[in-house]
Amino acid sequence: MSGVVGFVGLGHMGGPMAASLVKAGYRVIGYDLVPGLLASAVDAGVEAAASAAEAASGADVVITMLPAGRHVLALYREEGLLASAAPGTLFVDCSTIDVADARAAHEAALAAGHRALDAPVSGGVVGAEAGTLTFMAGGEATDFARAEPLLSAMGRKAVHCGAAGSGQAAKICNNMILGISMIAVSEAFVLGESLGLSHQALFDVASTASGQCWALTVNCPVPGPVPGSPAGRGYAPGFAAPLMAKDLGLAANAARAGGVDAELGLRAARMYTEFADAEGADRDFSGIVRAIRERSGS
Numbered sequence: 001m002s003g004v005v006g007f008v009g010l011g012h013m014g015g016p017m018a019a020s021l022v023k024a025g026y027r028v029i030g031y032d033l034v035p036g037l038l039a040s041a042v043d044a045g046v047e048a049a050a051s052a053a054e055a056a057s058g059a060d061v062v063i064t065m066l067p068a069g070r071h072v073l074a075l076y077r078e079e080g081l082l083a084s085a086a087p088g089t090l091f092v093d094c095s096t097i098d099v100a101d102a103r104a105a106h107e108a109a110l111a112a113g114h115r116a117l118d119a120p121v122s123g124g125v126v127g128a129e130a131g132t133l134t135f136m137a138g139g140e141a142t143d144f145a146r147a148e149p150l151l152s153a154m155g156r157k158a159v160h161c162g163a164a165g166s167g168q169a170a171k172i173c174n175n176m177i178l179g180i181s182m183i184a185v186s187e188a189f190v191l192g193e194s195l196g197l198s199h200q201a202l203f204d205v206a207s208t209a210s211g212q213c214w215a216l217t218v219n220c221p222v223p224g225p226v227p228g229s230p231a232g233r234g235y236a237p238g239f240a241a242p243l244m245a246k247d248l249g250l251a252a253n254a255a256r257a258g259g260v261d262a263e264l265g266l267r268a269a270r271m272y273t274e275f276a277d278a279e280g281a282d283r284d285f286s287g288i289v290r291a292i293r294e295r296s297g298s
């Protein structure tokens with residue numbers, strides 16, 4: 001292990017990810033617009049930079065963990081992140097962003113004489129804190145190999161998915177499956193309720209039959225069958241509904257752009273946007289079962 005890591009975006013995910021790198025022995029120079037988050041990162045052993053550009057200068061690898069594509073592109077193109085880095089620096093964007101934005105970020109990094117990977121994550125804040133994230137990466141194999149020790153320090157698994165943008169593509173396809181399957185499981189529980197079927201009976205059957213899926217067996221949307229699922233703690237996240245709405249929105253954009261007839265994906269995106277805007281802002285995405293129950297008048 002060697003090298004200096006610049007880390008920009010020290011929020012819910014970036015904070016614990018930067019801390020994992022420090023624990024693994026890396027020197028991490030960090031920056032966030034929010035002074036309190038930067039201070040917490042410093043408590044975890046990160047060295048504070050005065051700006052994002054300063055975090056990138058002198059780094060071998062620069063990791064970004066930002067809200068959306070516009071933040072990544074603004075930092076890359078206008079806020080000096082690429083310009084201040086030494087030639088050949090590897091830029092690893094772990095944010096979840098549009099596939100087209102990820103490809104544009106790659107192009108900007110390469111045009112500035114650097115290397116780039118998109119490497120979004122699955123596993124949430126719990127995975128970031130425990131260092132058990134899954135990374136899905138897009139870019140050249142040699143750049144993936146260069147990033148792998150860092151990804152291993154922050155996560156449990158890293159998959160090279162293909163060329164630039166492939167990591168984001170894998171992420172939104174996976175989360176489209178997840179969003180649709182959570183709605184399917186929730187509708188089945190509400191239908192079961194209307195038919196007088198207990199939650200436990202439906203769970204016992206479906207979890208060992210062909211209805212089996214992560215949304216049922218790990219993140220079960222009704223309290224009881226899976227101790228520890230968000231339903232058992234008032235739907236405290238977990239994976240917050242607005243993040244699911246965001247990821248499904250990215251999937252819907254990509255489906256429209258590619259002319260893909262992803263009817264359930266588009267419907268799931270609308271349902272999660274409505275849920276997040278109504279009562280779901282601070283709720284786990286499995287809380288959508290309550291919206292379905294309400295709309296069913298039960």
Ligand code: NAD
Nearest residue numbers: 009010011012013014032033034065066067095096124125
């Ligand atoms: P967050 O809002 O907590 O963190 C983002 C941080 O970026 C903020 O602290 C913000 O101040 C900082 N930031 C924004 N612009 C900046 C700039 N120009 N310079 C420096 N800092 C800047 O978000 P999060 O929950 O950590 O999520 C980050 C990314 O990870 C998102 O793309 C999200 O979709 C993705 N993600 C989140 C989760 C999750 O469970 N939270 C799970 C998987 C993926």
